[in-house]
Amino acid sequence: MSFVSPRLPCLLLAALLPAFAAMATPDRNVIPVQAAGVSPLPSGPAVPQWRQLSPAQKRERRMQYAAWRAMGEGERQRVRTAAARFQALPADRQQSLREQFNAQDQAFRDGWRLGPLLGEHFSRLQGMFGFVPAEQREATLAVLRQLNPAQVSQLTLVAQRTPPQERDAVRTEFLAVAPAQRDAWLARQVGH
Known part of the structure; x- marks a missing residue:
């Protein structure tokens, strides 16, 4: 991993885990915000239902939710804070951070689920x-x-x-x- 800035770990976390904040009280009919590495989903009324997801997308959502549930409340709050900071960034910076994160080894990316x-x-x-x-x-x-x-x-x-x-x-x-x-x-x- 090339270290870009002292804030990068927190921002990378936000790039991977923004869906977790939405999962705190999941709506079983609506798909949470996109996580890094998952194809973009439409927003608003066109958001697909659970049954419309592929098996791989369902697996990914289950892993995200299990990881969220396994975190303590303090960790969840840190994720919410990071997600809010990430969402406040300009779209091009968000995309750049997603690309940096997705370029990392899968084991590195999976480590952030902890x-x-x-x-x-x-x-x-x-x-x-x-x-x-x-x-x-x-x-x-x-x-x-x-x-x-x-x-x-x-x-x-x-x-x-x-x-x-x-x-x-x-x-x-x-x-x-x-x-x-x-x-x-x-x-x-x-x-x-």
Whole structure:
């Protein structure tokens, strides 16, 4: 990823997740605002019904809604704020940001579905947390969503410093640490 500005992560989030704000109280008959990577939909009275969507579009909408529901209220508010900032930009700037976002790797784009905090750091966490066995995914996400920004920053260092052959073991060890002990564990791993 080429870093363009300090505001880019927030704006990229807005480019990916504007539909989430509309999904807070979804209308089952109306399709939410377009998300990045999804073909443009007409607005107003011509908005297609759910049954008119292709299976791929329905899958995308379900994933967006599940991601929205999985976020805490604080994360949702950050998304709403980012979406409002994004909507306030000129149309050409919005399009430019969508294009920048869509040019990124799919794993990077999918990382933003985890919310603003994890999304911003996911490219650095991906080596350790991007390929978790299916039976561990829910528990892993639950732990990651409990972390504060300082803990996520430290965890990114741990993930980046851990050799590939040790990632599974370090991830398993981290997930087994009690919440009250996470700061101490992270400090030891980072070397503070």
